[in-house]
Every structure is written in structure tokens, then in C-alpha cells.
Amino acid sequence: MPAADGTPLLAHSLVIGVSGHRKLHGDDVPALQARVRAFLVDLQAQQPDLPLALLSSLAEGSDQLVAQVALDLGLRVVAPLPLPMDLYRADFEIEALQALEQLLPRVEVLSLPLVSGTSREAVSLRGPARDQQYAQAGIFVSDHCHVLLALWDGQPSDQLGGTAQVVEFHLHGVMRGALDRQPAAASPLGPGQENIVHHLPAARDGDAPPADLRGRWLTEDGACAPDAPPPAGFARMFERQAGFVHDAGKYADAIDEARQDDSEDAARCPVWRTFGTADWLARAYQQRVARVLRTTYVLVALMGFAFFTYTDVISDDLVIYAFLVLFAIGSGLALLANRRQWQRKYLDYRTLAEGLRVQSYWRRAGIVVPGSRTTAHENFLQKQDTELGWIRNVMRGASVDGMRVATAADEAQVDAVVREWIGTPDGDGQLAYYGSASRRRARLHHRAERIARICIGLGVASAALLALFAHRLDDQVKLVLVSGMGILSVAAAVQEAYMHKKADKELIRQYGFMQRIFAGAKRLLDGLGDDPAERRRVLVALGEAALTEHAEWSLMHRERPLPTSRI
Numbered sequence: 001m002p003a004a005d006g007t008p009l010l011a012h013s014l015v016i017g018v019s020g021h022r023k024l025h026g027d028d029v030p031a032l033q034a035r036v037r038a039f040l041v042d043l044q045a046q047q048p049d050l051p052l053a054l055l056s057s058l059a060e061g062s063d064q065l066v067a068q069v070a071l072d073l074g075l076r077v078v079a080p081l082p083l084p085m086d087l088y089r090a091d092f093e094i095e096a097l098q099a100l101e102q103l104l105p106r107v108e109v110l111s112l113p114l115v116s117g118t119s120r121e122a123v124s125l126r127g128p129a130r131d132q133q134y135a136q137a138g139i140f141v142s143d144h145c146h147v148l149l150a151l152w153d154g155q156p157s158d159q160l161g162g163t164a165q166v167v168e169f170h171l172h173g174v175m176r177g178a179l180d181r182q183p184a185a186a187s188p189l190g191p192g193q194e195n196i197v198h199h200l201p202a203a204r205d206g207d208a209p210p211a212d213l214r215g216r217w218l219t220e221d222g223a224c225a226p227d228a229p230p231p232a233g234f235a236r237m238f239e240r241q242a243g244f245v246h247d248a249g250k251y252a253d254a255i256d257e258a259r260q261d262d263s264e265d266a267a268r269c270p271v272w273r274t275f276g277t278a279d280w281l282a283r284a285y286q287q288r289v290a291r292v293l294r295t296t297y298v299l300v301a302l303m304g305f306a307f308f309t310y311t312d313v314i315s316d317d318l319v320i321y322a323f324l325v326l327f328a329i330g331s332g333l334a335l336l337a338n339r340r341q342w343q344r345k346y347l348d349y350r351t352l353a354e355g356l357r358v359q360s361y362w363r364r365a366g367i368v369v370p371g372s373r374t375t376a377h378e379n380f381l382q383k384q385d386t387e388l389g390w391i392r393n394v395m396r397g398a399s400v401d402g403m404r405v406a407t408a409a410d411e412a413q414v415d416a417v418v419r420e421w422i423g424t425p426d427g428d429g430q431l432a433y434y435g436s437a438s439r440r441r442a443r444l445h446h447r448a449e450r451i452a453r454i455c456i457g458l459g460v461a462s463a464a465l466l467a468l469f470a471h472r473l474d475d476q477v478k479l480v481l482v483s484g485m486g487i488l489s490v491a492a493a494v495q496e497a498y499m500h501k502k503a504d505k506e507l508i509r510q511y512g513f514m515q516r517i518f519a520g521a522k523r524l525l526d527g528l529g530d531d532p533a534e535r536r537r538v539l540v541a542l543g544e545a546a547l548t549e550h551a552e553w554s555l556m557h558r559e560r561p562l563p564t565s566r567i
Contacts, residue, residue: 018056254280359395
């Protein structure tokens, strides 16, 4: 799906990051080009629904080599540059500079800012400040790619921002001596649970070529066998991302029609565009899951009614046939929903949409900019399994999509984000949504509890009637009362199971908590005056709280699968 300007979104692509030696062994370059080309072609063949895109800083050597191969294959290349262009050009020798000048018109340049606390004068000279800029570029590529391609001799190195350190950072979230930044992962699991490197052995200029030139995948757990496919978990992760892209294309017309209500600022934000896609898909699959859930429990109740009717009221074969037909319909419906993964898609797309919502508002408020140390995807869903890494992968691509579009990020824009995101209790925004959603859920839950209590009360009354007047009632009436007790018990049990599956109690508490969070943020923002920096700090805290809650919501619902085996 393209952005508003027609450019394909990185959020809908498989993004390859590049890191490698600047001085490659000259005799190995042609063979290395062929190996890079073979890797990209093979990866595209494995994931035909995910267009490949490249993140390359266009540094001398490996970066330029991979970028040239990618461009020759027709791939999109985004170039996050570590230095201002004039200073960056000074880092190249004549031949490499000529290659850079030929590449620049064919790529999308993304200039990274100077590291906080440094100056143009400091980075104009070789030394620690300049090394920090290259480390920042390596971290940026690692943070925003789905696969890191390393053209590297495999040897450790203490060079700040060098390939060895970028690989270590990508797999373990650590870069010794790098700029002060938030850890790549706040949880004990670390980023390596979903980060992967493809290592193509490459010798430095002057060194002997590696004995084994076969590529291999590297994960946090170690290296795979040479020429082996990526671990199964990563393959499923890419397949699920491809499934999202497929669904986005399948329903593109309906999704575009729903964008008519977007504000002007939101329409210009590529992150919001991806949010709109994920939000529409989440609502569509939510409706399917809700219909399956209601139908399943109604069928279970009818099966219970048929059973008690056959045993206590009408011993007719038609009742048994009806029972079997209800069972077949329910089983078929549940099988269809699970085979097409409706619930999994609903939960995944809703989780993605809420992450993108935060990401878009942060971007529009000037919180996330190129080189920023605050990214919505960085600590989102770290406690979930590897397969959910595709959600963070989409957010990685969406983050770069957003950085490509300039935003004012001034006081007026921060005000607009506050109005649109938080809103007022009686107007728009999340504050009004959580308030109304909490009240609506509470009403529905209380009504369901009343129905369950009525069913139980009627059942108990039937039992009391039998106990008091058993000697006066004929056998047929007794059978009807016993059957009624069973049917009412089934109705109460099904209602209780349905409420548990919907997680109404938990959602009411969660919505109430989120309403308090947004209300607290609004009070803080109202008392801060017009200081954009302070207002942004509140928005960062609000976004982090929202991301945490959405991750908990996702985990809670995953523990309540559709009742396929219980029908």
C-alpha cells in the first residue's frame, strides 16, 4: 500500500539493514556482490508478498556495495547519513566519493541529527565525537530494520560503531561506549528474541579471505548452520507480516473510504495511514469474532436444551438429529474461524493499531525524530512470543515512513495532538472513548449478570416446587420441571462462560484505568501552560502507559481463545 505521495510504505516492506567493513578485500568484491545479490533474490523468493527495502548509510565499502546491488534489483534504498552531507563527503576517498555521488540521486536520504551535546566543529574532526555519529547511524539501522545483513569477518572489535558492535547491539541490545540512550529492551528477554542477522563472511583489505564463505543466520542463541534457512519462528514472523500486507491490499478500497474522516494533519502522517489500515482490519475481524462467539454459545445452549428435551420431555429421534446438526454447525463455524485465524488477526491488528496510534501522535508532536532515543516499537510487546515480532517490524518501518515527512512539531502542533489524542470527557479523543466504553461495558455486564441470576433463580424455584409438591404432581409435570431446571442451568452456565470469554470484568477495570490515565495527563497538561518541552514529556509518559496497557490487553485475550474444543 503506498503513502499519500505514491511511495510504497516501509511499514509494508521487509527492511534489510546493512553493516560491513569499509575496506573490503579488492579481489573478493565481485564474488561478494554475487553473494549479496543471491541473498536478496532468495529472500524475496521466500517472501514474495513483502517487497524488500534497504537501509544503508552509503559508507565506503560494504554499504555502497549492497546499495548498488539493491538498486540494480529495483529495490528501494533509504540512506540514513551519520553526518551533514558536506562533512560526510570529506570521509571518502576519490573513488568511493564518486560512487557516493552516483548513488545519492537514486536513494532517499535521511539526515540524522548531531548527537546531543556535540557540535558541528567536534564532528568535523576524526575522534570520539565523530565515532558517536557513526555509532548512532549503526543503532538507527539496527533499530529500524527487520534483518541485518552483515558483511563481516566475524571477529570481535572495540571500534565504536563498527560492524562487530552493530551486530552485538542488534542481537543483544548492547553497544559498549555508545551514546547515552535507553536500552533497546527493558525486559529480560532482550531484543534478540526477534532480531536476526544474516552474516556473509567478508575479509578486510589486506587480510586472508575467510575459509568458509557460506552465509549463515545469527540469532541471540547462536549461529545456524551455513546455508540453512532462518529459524522457524522468524519465518512465521515474516509470514504474518505478509498476511497483514495481503489483508491491507484485499480491503484497500474500504479502508480508503474510511479515511475520509481523518484530520488534515493525520492524513499527512504516513504512520497514521498505517494505523488506519490496522484499525479498520482490527474492527472488521473483531466483528467476525464477535459473531462467531455469540453464535457458538447460542448453539451450545440450544444443544443443552435439545439434550434435556430428549431425556426428560420428548424422546423423539428428531431431537437427536437436531442436536447433531447444531453440533456440526458449531464445530464447522469454529473450525472456519480458527483456520482463517480470525481471532489471532483481530488481536494482532488491534495491538498493532494501538502501537501505531501512539507512534503517530509522538511523531506529530515532535517526540520521535531521526536519531531520537524514544521510539514506540523499542519496548513494545517484549514479553510476548517471537511471532508477535512482526508487529514491531511493521512499527519499525512505519517509524522511518514518518521520518520521511517533515512535521512542524511546534506549539500549535503539540496542541493539536493533545486535542485529538486526549480530547475531553464529553467530546472526542481517547478520554471520551474510554469513559463511554467503560460505562457501556458495565451496563452490558450488569445486564448479563441479571439474566444469569434470573436463570438460576428460576431453576431454584423449580427445584423448590418439586420438593414441596412432588407427591401432588404427575410424572409428566415432574419431567417438565426437571427439564426446565436443566435448561435454566445450561442457560446460566453458557451466559457465565460467555461473559468470561469476553473478559468483561477485566476490560471494565482496564478502561477505567485508562480513563484515569488520560484524565491525569489532561490535568497535568492544563497546568503546564505553553511549554512544548514539558508537554512532550507528559505525552511520552502517556504513550508509554498506553503501550503497556495494550500489551497487557493482548496477553489477556490470548489466554481466552475461541471455544473450539468446548462446543
